[in-house]
Amino acid sequence: MSHTVVRGQPTAAQLYLDKILKEILLAKGIKDNFTERDKLTIAEIIFHCLKKNPKDVCMINGATGEKFTNEYILKRAVVLARTMIAKGLRGKTVMLMMRNHQRTVAMYWAVIFAGVVPFMMDPNTTVYEISSSLKLIEPHYVFCDLELHGSVTEANKLVLEVNTNVVIADEDQYLEEFTDGFTDDYLGFQVAESSPDGTVMLLPTSGSTGMPKAALMSNKGLVAQLVAPWSYHTRIPKPTELAMVLTTIQWMTFTLSAAGCAALQVPLLISPKKSSVEHALEMLEKYRPSWTFFGPAFGKVLIEAARPDQLSSLRTVVLLGAPATPDVIKSFQTKLPKQARLCDGYGTTETQGFIAMPDRDAPVDSNGPVFNFMHYKVINDDGVELGPGNSGEVYIKGECVIKGYYKNDESYKESFVDGWYKTGDWFHLDKTERLSYIERRKFSFKFMGSQVSPEEIEAVIGTVPGVQESIVCATDNGPAAVVAIDPKYTVHREHIHKAVDSTLSDHKRLRGGIAFVDAVPHTHTGKKHRGECKKLIQRLIETGECVF
Template identity: 50%
Template sequence: MSHTVVRGKPNAAQLYLDTVLDAILLEQGIKPDAAARSNVPLAQILLHCLKQRPDEVFMSNAGTGVDITNEQHLKRVISIARTLTAMGLKGKHALVEMRNHQETVAVFFALLFAGVIPFMMEPNATVYELTHFLKLVEPSIVFHDGEFAPAMLEATRACPELVPILVPADQPGVLDHFTKEQPDDIASYRVPESGMDDTVLLLPTSGSTGLPKAVVLTNRGLTTVLPTPWTYHSSFPSPTKRTMILTTIQWVTFTMFTTTSVAYHIPIVMTPKPITADHVIEIMEKYRPTWGYLAPAFAVSLVPLIRPDQLSSFETMFLLGAPATPTLMGNLKAKMSETARLCDGYGITETHGLIAIPDRDAPINSNGWVLNFLHYKIVDDGGAERGRGQNGELWVKGDTVFKGYYKNMAAYEDTVTPDGWFKTGDEFHLDENDRLSYVVRKKITFKHMGSHVAPEEVERVICSVPGVHESVVCPSDSGPVAAVVLLPGATVSREQIHAVVNASLSEHKRLHGGLAFVPSLPHTHSAKLKRNECSKLIEELIKSGDCH
């Protein structure tokens, strides 16, 4: 019985992780049992698993074509970790702003090994964003790519009270010089002690409706989610051949999949190059990944360009980060092999990653069952529990619920009840088989004509119009109003969009405030709409007479 399970039976992926934990405990002379397994921190798991298969590929850099073995990766990690320990940085904070390459993952793992708490920053962050997080996190050291040096220097000048060490880690010879006094010997290295509820990682929230915050993540949460991507599988280790990671370092998907792939001996492929449709297709053709995930907004632009043979290697594809429309799900599934699984998963940074995964028999529009290491309930606006066949806000409780927002207890207390229930802010339908289907983000609804309008519902209808890439809906004095982005070369009229909306939605949900076509919309680091900025954009479009 896996120590993480609170409902039902453990799956094969959880039971396999138990065997890994048992092997680590036996190496330490500890008798394995559930209590002992629940006290093995993430860094010990990563070190053990990387040592097991030194000659296997850890990752492929699709931007350079270079493969890095587990041994090469581990040597780099250990030399950096020893340097950080010698600098006395255990328990202090580091800020990381790097693209997806081998030095990035080496720095991330080294910080975990050394007990330095990384805050993972969006590549290409603005000076304003960097300044905000420098003041919040107060890092002792900053690892960044050389291209970000000007912005980083400007941001640090705006924080004269801070004097972090700046390390342009991707530049030739920099990490070699940084670690020159420390050996990379694997056999003699030991991970320092770390408590399971210690803070080991900080990740930014999206900041879609306010200033972004830093989510506190722990060993207990990060180890509990390790099996979740492999819920479908029964053969371990290496349940799939290669994982494609496209999200950048500030996403919980990046931190979750780089670590779980090590624990389950699965090579990863990632790239420091910009994520364009052409480059992703190139990765799929060359590396033939079998497991991956896409943000729905990117998938919309990819589907018209990709051929079935280019997607044919995938056994499993997840859409994560935002709601996926039925149209997108259908169009993408039509280009995948008949045996491949396309899943609309659901997860949040505040729960260390995934909350629900569709099972093999789930309808294509279902988010599936809540994972078995979480208690859950759906509730009405007053907090009363609702049942099958009803809608309500999803609340979850368990070891993967985060421990706080760094330096922001008020926001945490507003989100987590005194008895530990995390209020996701998302409304779901619970079907007769206890599967969830996403309905709406409760926090962004508004009223028109005395009735509630869910912007995402209207946005999904707008995005069902062929040629529409993306849309946002906001309130106005006249009613719902939309800004719409078209796919390149598409010719879509206002009349076409109004006709589809009017045929699909009730009177109070229609675009009485009009719509405007725009070249792009503002997004957060995690590709979610910045709704406050979208509202300001729409206000300007209304004033200029462009909404009608």
């Protein structure tokens, strides 16, 4: 049995990972066995793989065309890691807020090598959102791009109780000041010791239960997920020529891609430019990547704009982040080359990555079988476990499942029971044990490929004078809100839009519309009745009372 496999047969990628683990143990003078393999960390694996192939191309900057070797990334990561260790940051939290470029990759591995716990922050967030994360994480340092320095500094001033240092991390002069006196000699460097169950990083997630949270990513979980994106490839290492990744560092897909590409000797194509269809097509045409992720919403716009020749280099396209509709899948199938493989994958931050991906024989509407490094069960409304041929909520258990949220035990208890993660997503499990998505039962949702927490938007709406209560739900056009107003006040839609637009990210804006009501629906226990609210909003859209 392969190291991470708990059921079924290992893949070629998992067997190759076993080989890497064995090499690391032999280099440490330790006899290879499952117990010792289980102690190895993601930092040891990545450091070993980069060091083993120093002249290989680690990444390409899609904006400039520059290529950077493993050795280049290692040197910059090691000098940063040595500095952080010397400053006493091991085991402490920092925040990374950077766009996709070579210094980001170096900083990414630096904090992991140093045993520092980074919170990966979306570089597109607002001052309000940054300040909220500063309060939660209380980082000792924030490493950010020069472009984002003003927003970070402004947010830092709003959180006086947190003593945070801000370092510009995409300019050599600032990094040289930070690392002054330390060497980039990676041959004499050892990564910091870390517990297999210890927290490696914090990733933001709205999960299924409300306000944004920070999920605890562990060594065992990341190692289990390390080669998951390549599970159906048979040529290992180098399963593909070039992987293009458009997601930024706060996404689980970035971690899986950066780590998996380093382990399997695949160059990574990323760009510091803001993600757009035009730039994605430019990179596809110029660099000819063979493998990539797309969110279905972004993918839909891209595929409509793309010419078949611009996509001709692709051999694998993974759709991930939201359900892919039949029309999106059909559009991709029409324009992708015949030899390309289109995969409608499924995963969550709470499982540190993938849960399922279609195998080569899966039907077009299937999300594929659950990965072999996790246990799963399908549960109906009555809590009864069902077998193949039935539909229900998917529960996941295994090393990949997170052990908690940072400073938020209450939210963890709401979505986890006896180590099982209740995904909140309903699937049909067919006779071959492949999943097909049906719907999301919990109230958080995704729009424009990003997670939307209704409670976060409701909190901002509540800051408008005169607003008594609101409920936010998903619509085809984006978040929509029903709002109850104190009769003594006059509140217009423009007041609410101004509050939301000036405070929250673009994907959280109320594009679905706003409807004013006498009272929002509640359950018999006094909680907001989101199910009834969703029906109410749909009726108000149809009658023209819920408008943008």
